[in-house]
Amino acid sequence: MAENRNVVVKIGSALLANSDLLTPRFGFMQRLLEDVARLRNEGYNVILCSSGAVALGLKIVGETPETAGVSDKQAAAACGMPLLLNAYKQVGHEYGFEIAQVLLTLGDFEHHRRFLNTRNTVHRLLEAGVVPIVNENDSITTEEIRVGDNDRLAAKVAQMVGAKDFVILTCVDGLYDRNPDEPGAELVEEVRDVGEYMAATTGTSTLGTGGMTTKLKAANMAQEAGCTTYIANGEYERPLSAVLNGERRCTKCLPHPNPMSGKDGWIANRLQMAGSIEVAKELADELVQNKRSIHREDIQAMDGDFTRGDVLHLYDTDGVERARGLSDFTSEEIRVMIVNPETPPEQLLGYQTKGEIIRANNLVMLDNRHLLWDAPAGMTASP
Structure with a gap:
């Protein structure tokens, strides 16, 4: 063929x-x-x-x-x-x-x-x-x-x-x-x-x-x-x-x-939005030059009920979509980690983990190449 x-x-x-x-x-x-x-x-x-x-x-x-x-x-x-x-x-x-x-x-x-x-x-x-x-x-x-x-x-x-x-x-x-x-x-x-x-x-x-x-x-x-x-x-x-x-x-x-x-391409080209997170605009700008993993302390708001392996849409605080990446956790696990910022992730979840929400090698910056999605209206701020 x-x-x-x-x-x-x-x-x-x-x-x-x-x-x-x-x-x-x-x-x-x-x-x-x-x-x-x-x-x-x-x-x-x-x-x-x-x-x-x-x-x-x-x-x-x-x-x-x-x-x-x-x-x-x-x-x-x-x-x-x-x-x-x-x-x-x-x-x-x-x-x-x-x-x-x-x-x-x-x-x-x-x-x-x-x-x-x-x-x-x-x-x-x-x-x-x-x-x-x-x-x-x-x-x-x-x-x-x-x-x-x-x-x-x-x-x-x-x-x-x-x-x-x-x-x-x-x-x-x-x-x-x-x-x-x-x-x-x-x-x-x-x-x-x-x-x-x-x-x-x-x-x-x-x-x-x-x-x-x-x-x-x-x-x-x-x-x-x-x-x-x-x-x-x-x-x-x-x-x-x-x-x-x-x-x-x-x-x-x-x-x-x-x-x-x-x-x-599989990560970036989505047909529906499973979930989304919001990070500071300064962090989103830095990711363009130096891509790194996203941790719980980086998340300022989130939306959606999703499972591990779903693709999350990453927005900055201006509501502009900047990246998409594979979640290492379910939405419930992420919420538990966010509301307990002082407790180690492995203690909260009951298994060994570094607590990286999206690993760097699973994060794709959009770089003005894609049609961007509007931020969901229901995104809730982290405590």
């Missing part, structure tokens, strides 16, 4: 499902998978991250995109997934390749062991010449444990498999400098810093859960992994190869020239 030829493709619901009939758009799928076959013949390993299951199942459960609630959408996903996979399988067989379904939840990305297990499964499928079709397991996920959009899910898959190219197929030509319906709106053909365009990205499609905002968040995650992102219109012949070969207009988000290591 040629890892440097991995390409991850995210396909939006509006491309896969007819918005009126809520049935598969076989014409689009024919063009898409014909192009997938073309790329495979050129030596690419293609991973598809496909929306569409909920949209295709809505009619079966008697709902519409406007009326469906959470449980309706979960039931629709259970009904629509066999339809979606069957359509992929039928068309894929025309071009001589097999497909496999990989259903994921938030924990498969946020817990490192599950992340590695998922990566191994995807690699094994690629070695066997099978096209993995990845989707969130919408039929069982709740708001607390779901990724929420397939754009960022696909970006995590791109990071997971070390992809060099990440194509997001949608219903517009790419990112515009303002709402594309406004007069004078112009396509942005190349992006280095996605943060410059976040204010111009609002709105979602009728069938999808994400808009251009989630696409730029996904692109930022891919940039940090050294992956080039293309946001392109899928309503063309050769929807993939024409984009990768630079033959038609799209938005190209350039990779960071110094991508993060796999471990640092």
